[in-house]
Amino acid sequence: MADEQDFLARLRSRATHDAARGLLDDVALLTVADARLVLTSDTIVEGVHYLPDDPPQDIGWKLAAVNLSDLAAKGARPVACLLNYSLSGEGAWDAAFLDGLHAALDRYAMPLVGGDTVKMPLGSARSYSLTAIGEAPDIVPTRSGARAGDRLYVTGPVGDAGVGLDLLRDDPGASGPLVEAYRRPRPRLAEGALLAPLVDAMMDVSDGLLIDASRMAQASGVGIVIDHIPLSSAMEQTRGASVAIQMAAAQAGDDYELLFALSRGIAPPVRAIAVGEVVDGTALSLRIDGVNMPLPDRLGWSHG
Numbered sequence: 001m002a003d004e005q006d007f008l009a010r011l012r013s014r015a016t017h018d019a020a021r022g023l024l025d026d027v028a029l030l031t032v033a034d035a036r037l038v039l040t041s042d043t044i045v046e047g048v049h050y051l052p053d054d055p056p057q058d059i060g061w062k063l064a065a066v067n068l069s070d071l072a073a074k075g076a077r078p079v080a081c082l083l084n085y086s087l088s089g090e091g092a093w094d095a096a097f098l099d100g101l102h103a104a105l106d107r108y109a110m111p112l113v114g115g116d117t118v119k120m121p122l123g124s125a126r127s128y129s130l131t132a133i134g135e136a137p138d139i140v141p142t143r144s145g146a147r148a149g150d151r152l153y154v155t156g157p158v159g160d161a162g163v164g165l166d167l168l169r170d171d172p173g174a175s176g177p178l179v180e181a182y183r184r185p186r187p188r189l190a191e192g193a194l195l196a197p198l199v200d201a202m203m204d205v206s207d208g209l210l211i212d213a214s215r216m217a218q219a220s221g222v223g224i225v226i227d228h229i230p231l232s233s234a235m236e237q238t239r240g241a242s243v244a245i246q247m248a249a250a251q252a253g254d255d256y257e258l259l260f261a262l263s264r265g266i267a268p269p270v271r272a273i274a275v276g277e278v279v280d281g282t283a284l285s286l287r288i289d290g291v292n293m294p295l296p297d298r299l300g301w302s303h304g
Contacts, residue, residue: 036136037079040070046125050183051165053172056093057100058183059128064104066206067132068187069256073204074141075196076134078110078189084129086120097128108189137196146201146220146261152276153268155188156257157232158209159249163239177234185256191270195260198269202260208300209250212259213276214284220261223281226250229288230273243288250286253301 044066046052050059064081071078083101088094105112110132120126146152164182167174188204195202201220205212210226217224229246239245261278262268286293 036140038071038074038076038134038136038140039131040067040134041129041131042066042070043127043129045127048125051168051172054168054183055100056096057103060097060100060102061104061184062100063128063130064101064108064110065185065187065256067130068104068108068110068189069185069204069206071132071134072187072189072192073202073258074134075137075139075192075194075202077137077193078108079133079135080113081105081110081133082131083112083115084131085115085117086126086128087117088126089119089122108187137193139197141196141199141202141260142219143201143203143216144219144221145199146216146222146224146278147263148222148278148280149264150200150261150278151264151274152213152224152226152259152261152278153272154205154209154230154255154257154259154275155191155270155272156255157230157235157249157273158205158255158257159229159245159252160232160235161185161254161256162248162252163235165254177232178238182254185254187256188258191258191272194269195258195262198266199260199262202258205255205257205259206301207253209255209259209275210284210286210295211251211300214299216259216261217278217282217284220278221282223279223283223285224276225279225285225287226276227287228273228275230275243293246288247293247296251296251298251300 044050044063050062067081068078160178160181164178167179201216203212203216209229213224213226229250231241231246231249235249284295286295
């Protein structure tokens with residue numbers, strides 16, 4: 001198996017339960033008696049999802065936030081979570097991690113109800129997993145419902161976290177809003193709950209606007225044209241707004257904004273930025289400042 005996509009393709013042949021939804025989404029939808037539950041699990045790994053020098057409290061926050069973002073993309077209300085934790089051997093570090101984790105869990109009302117702890121071999125990269133459980137709304141959006149004619153939106157600018165990561169690689173003591181965007185993402189739970197009954201498709205932007213838009217296009221069997229890449233004022237002040245900067249922002253991961261397709265006759269009930277349209281076809285295309293652009297070889301983050 002060459003990469004993540006090959007692995008997932010093989011895994012789909014085994015994941016035949018209805019709750020798995022063909023492994024085409026970021027969550028499972030499980031019905032137990034009269035309860036409908038949204039379940040998701042994410043792992044973060046040292047050197048892949050966070051820097052070894054990142055403060056442990058920020059790593060704890062981020063672990064909760066990336067799982068909560070998956071619930072947000074389904075309009076789900078957090079119910080509980082399970083933590084799998086690899087002990088560091090440093091009591092103060094572990095305590096700080098839990099402080100950050102619990103700050104996020106308290107803020108978004110997701111109680112911790114169980115999990116597991118393990119001791120990792122000395123010198124191995126740390127990794128942490130959280131499984132989040134949410135109460136499903138009446139309509140649970142998927143990434144596969146986008147229709148030709150829909151407008152495509154995101155709930156905020158993209159690329160800030162990617163620049164924040166670059167700043168920290170250059171200077172571990174860097175700070176400011178771009179570093180904050182990387183270390184402490186804000187899951188869009190309130191926005192997701194309002195959008196869920198209205199959208200045709202929705203997902204969070206975790207691996208980059210381009211790659212996640214292409215995933216929505218593929219799952220929905222449509223084409224998507226990205227015609228605007230929204231940048232924050234902090235990004236423009238730090239890096240500018242050239243075509244190269246816009247392209248990099250569209251490829252950067254860790255934004256955790258919501259990407260959604262909405263019929264043209266419906267106005268978004270939340271703050272959102274139009275970034276494109278859904279069209280007939282199966283391809284992703286990109287237009288910057290009115291000019292058609294070739295897609296980069298790497299659309300965004302992918303394991304493998």
